[in-house]
Amino acid sequence: MTNLNDRARKRLDERLAVAKPMKQQTPPPKGWIRAIRDGLGMSGAQLGKRIGATPQNVEQLEKSEAAGTIQLQTLEKVARALDATLVYALVPNTSLEDTVHQRARTIAMRAITRVAHTMRLEDQATGSGELEESIDQYIRDELADRDLWSEA
Structure with missing residues (x-):
C-alpha cells in the first residue's frame, strides 16, 4: 500500500514526535x-x-x-495577554504509519478470514506463514488509504 501519502505521513510523524511528551502533561x-x-x-x-x-x-x-469548554480563539486572546503562546495539537497515540498499518491489517484479516473459512470448509486450509503472506499481498494489491476509513 505505497502511495504519495506515505512520505507526507512519515514527515508528519516526525513533526509530531516532539509533541509526544506533551500528552503526559496534565493541566x-x-x-x-x-x-x-x-x-x-x-x-x-x-x-x-x-x-x-x-x-x-x-x-x-x-x-x-x-472544564474544557473554552473556545480556542478566546484561549489565544488570553494567552497573548499573559505573554504566552497557545500550543494546540492533536497528538496520535501511535505513529500515523502504525495506525494506518494496523487498520490495513485489520481490514485484510477480515477479508482473508472469510476466504480462509471457505477454504477450510473445502479442506484447503492454509498455514500461518501463508496467512501472513496473504495479508501483506491483500494490503499491497487491494487497499488504498482512502479505503481504510470507509467503515467503522
Missing part, C-alpha cells in the same frame, strides 16, 4: 490560565483589563478552560 486543577496568572502575580481584574473583560468574566473564562 493544573484550576486550568492553565489561572496557574499562569497566579504565577505572574496578576489579579483577575488585571487580566480582565488586558483582554477587555470584567473580573467576573475572567473567573468564567478560567472555569470554562478548566
